[in-house]
Amino acid sequence: MSDCRSEHSTAGELIIQNITKNFAGLRALDSVSLTLKRGEILGLIGPNGSGKTTLINVITGLLPLDGGRVLIGDVEITNKPPYEIARAGLGRTFQTIRLFRELTVMENVEVAAVSMGCSRKEAKRRALIAIEEMGLEDWVGRLASELPYGLERKVEIARAFAMQPSFLLLDEPAAGLNEEESDQLLDMLAPIPERKGLGLLIVDHDMRLIMRLCHRLHVLSYGKTIGEGTPDEVRRIPQVIEAYLGKTAVRG
Amino acid sequence: MKNTNAGILWLKSHTTPFILSIPLLILAVLVQAYGDTLLVRIVTVLFINLVMVLSLQVFMGNSGILNFAHIGFMGIGAYTSVLFSMTPQAKAATLPDLYPFLRPIHLPFLPSLLIGAIAAALVAALVGYALMRLSDAAAVITLFALLVIIHTILVHWSIVTNGPRTLFGVDNYTSLGISTFFGILVIFIAYLFKETPVGLKLRASRDDRYAAASIGVNIVQVRWAGFVLSAFLAGFGGGLWAHFITSFSPYAFYLTETFSVLSMLVIGGTGSVSGAVLGTVVVTLLREGLRAVENSVNIAGVFPNNLVGFTEVVLSLLLILILVFRPSGLLGSQEIRLANTIPLASGKFSASELSRESSPKEGEHV
Structure with missing residues (x-):
């Protein structure tokens, strides 16, 4: 039935140790450490320019890192090429949506399973599951370039699901969505990590979404960790309130 | 039972190569x-043009990298195949300094063609892996340099190419039947390649290479595979052309031919096999028509001087108009297919209906 069962299905935690990244003298990430367990949803928040996207980019190999290590279980993936990191079980989405515009929705999702070593047939089966999970059944034959914005996000997430990753990093999945769409996204995402044994890391500015969805939060400011813990713990940390949340979030 | 059903379903959703081949086959007959x-x-x-344009489409259309080196591989295929197919007497006449071990070799036409194609693929495989790391302008410039390098070698390696002079004495093996066979074969190969795992990954990397890498596509590897297949088919095209024209020099495999094949692909539409076929047919027929007009105008003496380059000017204008008004070509990236036979195109089928097609369990009930 499945000719490409993910080899990384027993992988341990995603471990990020003391990651440092400089951009021409600017320290974008300063010794950031975090751990993502499978089945948990971790929110990565912080003001604009605090290094959230940079962190995702160095973990996934898109940018070389200047110090620190990244491991999945005991497998070192530090500075490996992006495709090897993906095959080790780490998926991601992009802040600015990156779909394969001249491929159909089906092919967009299917290719993720194909690149994990599935045959076209098995890839189709996996893709259909991911497409149903994101509610995209009516769009399978359309070109990605014909989709409305809100659906593009869903296709990107479905594509990442089709990889069957152990860990998934979502970079602002709710950006540009209205409240209703954001609620929909919340309902779709919430049950998935536990069901799939997937570790989910979400970067977003939509605090309603983050506070309701995430089990734990990690807060960055100017490339440094300024707080971590459960949503309730984090919104009481004075530095976090000052740097990012503001007074209103404390009451909400 | 299950297999025949799956086969029929597959054919129904892949009508394109048949729709493209049948009119061409009728034309040939x-x-x-x-x-x-x-x-x-x-x-x-x-049909020889079809082999060249489709082989270019295999790499360029699926990877998105403009490939100026393509005609170089045609040249390698042409020269290599004739070295194996020519009679020892013909070789002695046209290539007096040929390496002794090559002199007595005399193979039939088809094995010679195959050896030419393999030679082109080997060269592509050797230089390709490094080249495929490049993208965009850097890749285009480097591939152009590769064309110049191949051309320079063909011009100067007199022992096997007769240098810049014409090589003659090649037997005319490429009949209409042979070229039709290979033209149609390559339509199927180019179409099926798009649907292979490598072809799908290559198309994904064309649309967005960062996203492709993030889902596990080894971009250098899939580009390399496409490049080698493309050169292999171009080598076939070169061999076919050589055994049609029977005498040629290295200048046949340079800028004029590059421009001709590129314009056919770009006018038709780089992204699809259908576009490549349409572009080849339109440009080939247009060119012959324009040439006939040019000749009759010259013979009738309409202008005081002979009309020179009329055909090329009109084709260049056509290319410019296409690039301005339809940058993705006449057909763009979509294949011609029978509209109601592809379940995936309508978007109206539910996922459960789709999975019935693809899941093995359901298939057993049929």
């Missing part, structure tokens, strides 16, 4: 039966 020598020659060239 009609021309063979009723056409004069000139028409037979034109249609033979049409």
